[in-house]
Amino acid sequence: MNRPSTSPDRSGPVTPRGQKTRAKLLKAAESVFGEKGYERASIADITRKGGVALGTFYVYFPDKQSIFVEVVDELGTRLRRLIGEATSACSGRVDVEREGLRTFFEFVRQHPNLYRVVRQAEFVDEACYRRYYDRFAKGYVTGLSRAMEDGEVRRMDPEALAYCLMGIGDFLGMRWVLWEEDPGLERVLDTAMSLIQHGLDARTPAPRNTVKAAPVSKSKKKNTLRPTRRPARGARS
Numbered sequence: 001m002n003r004p005s006t007s008p009d010r011s012g013p014v015t016p017r018g019q020k021t022r023a024k025l026l027k028a029a030e031s032v033f034g035e036k037g038y039e040r041a042s043i044a045d046i047t048r049k050g051g052v053a054l055g056t057f058y059v060y061f062p063d064k065q066s067i068f069v070e071v072v073d074e075l076g077t078r079l080r081r082l083i084g085e086a087t088s089a090c091s092g093r094v095d096v097e098r099e100g101l102r103t104f105f106e107f108v109r110q111h112p113n114l115y116r117v118v119r120q121a122e123f124v125d126e127a128c129y130r131r132y133y134d135r136f137a138k139g140y141v142t143g144l145s146r147a148m149e150d151g152e153v154r155r156m157d158p159e160a161l162a163y164c165l166m167g168i169g170d171f172l173g174m175r176w177v178l179w180e181e182d183p184g185l186e187r188v189l190d191t192a193m194s195l196i197q198h199g200l201d202a203r204t205p206a207p208r209n210t211v212k213a214a215p216v217s218k219s220k221k222k223n224t225l226r227p228t229r230r231p232a233r234g235a236r237s
Contacts, residue, residue, distance in 0.1 A: 022060050024050040026074055029067045034113020038068060038120045069128045072121045075114055076132045079107050080139060093147040098193050101169050105185060108173045115178055137162045168192055 028050030032041045043064055047054045061067040086103040090096045108114055121129035140162035147153040153161075172192060176182045
């Protein structure tokens with residue numbers, strides 16, 4: 001376990017039937033790894049879930065780790081492709097961010113095992129785990145850099161910004177889709193976009209100091225400005 005990751009061998013059968021069988025195995029593996037975890041999951045569990053003969057598994061994958069790595073890579077590829085398609089018609093970067101978040105939330109709804117599978121990758125195959133996020137960040141950096149050049153986004157470190165935005169989506173999806181699906185998800189999107197626009201809109205300079213002193217009540221203000229006088233020495237109490 002946790003041996004160095006190599007690019008999965010995807011040179012298996014290319015016939016429509018072979019592609020269908022491979023897809024069934026990947027779908028079953030996503031479910032089994034998500035429900036049981038990598039350590040407890042077995043190849044027999046995967047083939048049983050996918051309705052495929054045990055021996056057929058080895059036509060497509062040499063072992064359990066190889067199919068796990070491909071599940072993670074495939075989830076990342078599909079998610080990036082869906083976000084790219086959903087945002088292709090967006091007119092500006094802010095619209096891209098909102099539609100990208102919406103697409104991610106929908107993907108999490110359809111693939112509830114995404115979080116568990118990806119996070120297991122850190123311990124099963126660290127290179128695969130990093131590759132999942134690195135590939136997202138690479139595309140993000142390209143889009144953000146272009147938006148900075150076009151004046152839509154104020155200039156910042158594009159990679160650091162990409163990971164900030166990825167973190168926002170990651171935690172919002174976990175809280176409002178995975179843990180407890182919220183029918184008022186638009187409210188969550190509105191909040192996220194309000195935060196993102198405040199930092200991304202190049203036309204609105206970031207305030208130098210957003211921390212304001214708490215308002216002082218009249219009574220406190222009175223006591224502050226007019227301290228109680230001490231009685232003169234020798235005066236009666």
